[in-house]
Amino acid sequence: MATLSPYIYSANAREQADFYVGVFGGEITNVQSYGDLPGMEDSKKHLIMHLEIQALGLRFFMADAGAEANDRGTGMDLALTFRHEEEAASIYSGLAKDGEVIMPFERMFWGTMLGRVRDRYGVLWQVATEA
Known part of the structure; x- marks a missing residue:
């Protein structure tokens, strides 16, 4: 058996996660920033490396991805x-x-x-x- 969890790359994962929690209910259960990595440069420490939302009986993952987050394509809903x-x-x-x-x-x-x-x-x- 497996579970499928969407992993959404974002230009601002924390803001987007707060939006989804507001829409779906639930909560953010885990946040790891690049600042948690040893030796990470200061300019990137605030970025989200991994975030988890528990809502609607589902688990969603998110991360900051900068400009690449906007190139979603249209092949999946x-x-x-x-x-x-x-x-x-x-x-x-x-x-x-x-x-x-x-x-x-x-x-x-x-x-x-x-x-x-x-x-x-x-x-x-x-x-x-x-x-």
Whole structure:
């Protein structure tokens, strides 16, 4: 058995992690900076080497990546599926705040709710309800 955890590279991992905790609930459970490494130059000590968020029963990882964080491509979305429509709608709205709605959160012809959004940090999300 395995678990799959998204690892999101960011231009400002701490700020982005605080945004996700605000949207998802949960908490930041681990933060390691490059300052924890012996011999790291002072100009990089404040950068996040590894951060963990526990939220929605999931674990998300993050790290600062500078300019490379903005080159996400379009080949992958992070998909969240919820049992209850109200929770899904709340998460979708939170992710969409100051982001870009790609597909409104609406009932699909197969019966579930689904929406797609690019959050303010450029991460693509699909938020859905269970069948």
